[in-house]
Amino acid sequence: MSKKFTPLAVEKEIAEEIAGTLGRIGRELTKFHQRAWRAMERWERCPAAAAARKARLEQVLHQAMDDAEKYRYYLIVQREAMGLRDHTEVGRKYPLPKIEGRTPAAGDPASPRLAFPGVFSRGRRRRTSGETNGTAGGRC
DSSP: OOOOOOOOOHHHHHHHHHHHHHHHHHHHHHHHHHHHHHHHHHHHEEEEEOOHHHHHHHHHHHHHHHHHHHHHHHHHHHHHHHHHHOHHHHHHHHHOOOOOTTOTTTTTTTTTTTTTTTHHHHHHHHHHHHHHOOOOOOOO
């Protein structure tokens, strides 16, 4: 025998707030993601001979990238808070331009380095605790 449970008012309010927050972050991320790609296109189209203009466009590009990376990080944090741990879909849906010499942002799911170094550090300390020089069993 199955009874249908009605959600409590507070549960409904929490679900609405989660959906609203994800929606706001998603809209902002979409805006900054598009802005970063447009800035990249303008920067690439600018001739090398126009050095001053290209330098100004590069500053605009880096600012657009900073904003997009920040909001992508915010989305990942919200997903983490909801219990979602795999963020590869975020990287697929919101890829950012690759700029030579620019390190990947913290929270970048497409980054080869770990996105959340605090988690890595805690895990690394547990594996190597009590060992000298940070090596595990003599391995380098």
